Amino acid sequence: MTDPTHTGTSGDERVWTVLDLLKWTTDHFATKGVDTPRLDAELLLAHALGLRRLDLYLRYEEPVAAEARAHYRQLVVQRAGERMPVALLLGEKEFWSLPFKVTKNVLTPRPDTETLVEAALARLPDAERAYSVLDLGTGSGAIALALAHEKPLARITATDLSPLALEVARQNAEALGAGESVRFLEGDLFEPVRDELFDLIVSNPPYLARASAQALAPELAHEPEQALFGGDDGYAVLGRLAEQVRPMLEAGGWFLVELDPGQAATVVGWLEAAGLGEATILKDLAGRSRVVAVQNRSQPA
Ligand SMILES: C[S@@+](CC[C@H](N)C(=O)[O-])C[C@H]1O[C@@H](n2cnc3c(N)ncnc32)[C@H](O)[C@@H]1O
Incomplete structure (x- = not known):
């Protein structure tokens, strides 16, 4: 033909x-x-x-x-x-029923990450309270802006190592009318918010293993490496988060992290060893372990 x-x-x-x-x-x-x-x-x-x-x-x-x-x-x-992903060709991806601009500088938000948003909202039950929330590694701003949309009173900070990703996140915030309600900061892990405490910290960090990059879908070659790979084994950023998160949480505050199903048990072990409470594994819509949630039950120092 x-x-x-x-x-x-x-x-x-x-x-x-x-x-x-x-x-x-x-x-x-x-x-x-x-x-x-x-x-x-x-x-x-x-x-x-x-x-x-x-x-x-x-x-x-x-x-x-x-x-x-x-x-x-x-x-x-x-x-x-x-093998350019459709979202990149269209320049847009829907997440949490909101339109997000996407470019080659950000991870295209995935439906799996809506599990994290849903679990986060369940831990912000008081509609009158101005919860302090941190989205670490915000990329397009997907998680932070979905939370801002649902919780207009929350004081949300979104960070990323990549200034180019933050630029896209800021544009998405403006387009979604959240330009004033989310604070965007650049830096490595907790470094930009070192002196603060949060009621809720959420993160979808890079967690793929670079060692298995060859086996991944060719579409992933169009997404930023920094958004995908957590070192050779996938645990580089997860490990640092587990080690550093406890002192960043208010007493009773929550930490929720997205990961690969095969990483959940290891990360639960690390978080509990770091002195947080008992960690729970939450499943995504396909029934795979997708999020680990843990509450800071340690006593203030
Ligand atoms: C998997 S993407 C998640 C993007 C977005 N939160 C989402 O769920 O669609 C991970 C993001 O973390 C950022 N990142 C990677 N290492 C980081 C670090 N050490 N500190 C802060 N951000 C980091 C990447 O630039 C990327 O934007």
Whole structure:
């Protein structure tokens, strides 16, 4: 079959409809090993046409003009050839039902991380209280801004080692109307907030093992290394967090950390050994151990 996204001067006058393009691209993506070929084709075509994805279903029989096909072709090539994630091609990802700008400088927020947000909200039960909250390694600002959206009184600080990520997080805060309510600070782990105490500390740190990088989905090559890898074994940042978190928590304050299911038991052990209370493992929607939660039950020094 001719490549319908091609808009060259071959004299190919055939009319390509929305449905033709979706069918062709779905097959093409499937051949190239893209996980969700039809969904990706729909999202990219809707983007090229300036439509919402659901609007495509009403326009299956409409022809697609050469200009839109040229834009679409570019997106298809980047998705299939370079394995660029759809969110990066669209420049946006929905998280906690909020739109987040994403660029190559931030991790694209994942649905798994909504488990962490939900667990965090459950630990901020008093609607009248101005809880102090820290999101360590905020990336796009996903966790901090989801919490700000739900808890407008909370005093939220979001930190990251990467100034480029913080720039995106600030833009997301502005766009979501939270520019005034979240404080963004740059630095390594707790260094930017060294003299403060928090009711809740949340973190989705880099936790993949660099040693297993070869086995990872090719899409991950488009995300910042600093957001993905926690050293050779995946534990570099988790270990430092477990070691340093206790003195940063108010008495009765909570620490919630996202991790790989295989890391949960080890991190529970570290947190308990650090003098915090009994740690609990929380599951994500797929039933995998995804978050470790622990409360500071140690006595103030
Ligand atoms: C897995 S991403 C999480 C991004 C965002 N919180 C989310 O859940 O989508 C980890 C983030 O931690 C940041 N980071 C890595 N090492 C750090 C460190 N030592 N101190 C502070 N932030 C760090 C990375 O730059 C990255 O933005």
